[in-house]
Amino acid sequence: MADVPENAPEHCPGTESEDAGKASSCAGCPNQQICASGQARAPDPDLGKIEERLSCVKHKILVLSGKGGVGKSTVSSMLSKTLSMDQNKNVALLDIDICGPSVPRIMGLEGENVHHSGSGWSPVFVKDNLAVMSVGFLLASPDDAVIWRGPKKNGLIKQFLRDVDWGDTDYLIVDTPPGTSDEHLSVVQYLKTSGIDGAVIVTTPQEVALLDVRKEITFCRKVGVPILGVVENMAAFACPKCQTTTRIFPPSTGGAEQMARDMHVPFLGSIxxxxxxxxxxxxxxxxxxxxxxxxxxxxxIASRIMDACEEKNKENVVMDTA
Structure with a gap:
């Protein structure tokens, strides 16, 4: 049995334990004192504020992919622009890729600043019915690096959802970074009470991308986010001169469509x-x-996403009236 010092706390594993010298998973957590006291963690008071702020947003859609470089920001931006083609629809694009905010560049908004008002932060408008918010608007230069740990990044995501005056919005598209960690868990937690219509999963055809995308689908199922469908980006290249179609990323295992069938999720289309x-x-x-x-x-693809959102709304209405 491992030797335990006389003055050690009850949970001390001892110097000979396999866990000796390993950093605690709770290290740096501001709630350590609460956990140690045995008190139940109080509900986050900001969740109610986020729910109230987003009460005027009809549909909330996450754009996800476990893999980087598959074109999430491009797909998010193109979907936002496509949805806003209907002048009767108000669309908003939220960029929560804190360390790599590319949305301002893609949307032609570099150099724009966020304005503060009595109702909160005002998003930057591309046109009357298309608004954008990104950490890129808060940086002094596009070349500035955001070197933050998880809690600070999560705090900014919460601030975007709680303090931005989105107004009456039909579709809020949330562009996320790669992976299944801090930012993804945070946005799902913060939107839990206000509701998420679902996630659009973006991938490229080759297996090295699909490996991570399968993990993203599993993530969505574990945290209870519905999957609206999979978009296969950069599927093929058609030469503008000779019209020859070339598979730049060969679908060695059947591509995204086969993966969607295997994982039992809708396939929205190939770009x-x-x-x-x-x-x-x-x-x-x-x-x-x-x-x-x-x-x-x-x-x-946008039309299929809108249909999926409307279908989900009908299901919720039936459940509420049952």
Whole structure:
């Protein structure tokens, strides 16, 4: 049995224990004293404020992918622009990729600042019915690095949801960073009381991306986030001169459509690797009004997402009246 010092607390494992010298998983947590006292953790008072703030937002959609570099921000931005083509719909895009905020560039909003008013932070508007919020608007320079630990990043996400005056909004699209950790757990927790319509999972066709995307689907199921469907981005490249289609990322295991069937989730569609989209993201241009092949694909995907959200609303109404 391991030797335990006389003055050690009851939970001390002793110097010979396998856990000796290992940092506690609670290290740095501000609630250590509460846990040690045996008191139950009080509900977060900000959850009620977030619910009240988002009460005017009809649909909340997360754009997720366990893999980086698959085009989440591009898909989020294009979906936001596509949804806002209907002038009767108010759309908002929230960028919670704290360390890599690319949405301001993609939306053509670099250099814009967030304004404060009596009702909270005002988002930056691309047009009358499309608003954007990102940590990129809070940086002095686009080259500034955000070097924060998890609690500070989570605090800013909470502030975005609690303090931004979204107004009457039909669709709030939340662009997330890669992975299944701090930012994802935080946004799910903060939106729990106000409701999440579901997640759109973005991937590329090759197996190295699908490996992480499967984990993201498992994450959604574990935390209770409905999956609206999977979007396969950069599926193929069609040469603008010879029209030859080339698979840049070969679908060695069947691609996203096969994965969606295997994981029993809807498949929303495939988006090609389009140089026009890449250029528009770099230059902050809006391609939604130009109904070429790629834009029409985004319109179809957006339509399927809207249908899924409306179907979910009907299910909730039936459950509430039952």
């Amino acid at each position: 090609p690797l389009d140089p026009r989209v890449a250029r528009s993201c770099d230059e902050g241009l809006d391609l939604s009004a130009d109904l070429d092949v790629t834009t029409r694909l985004y319109v179809n």
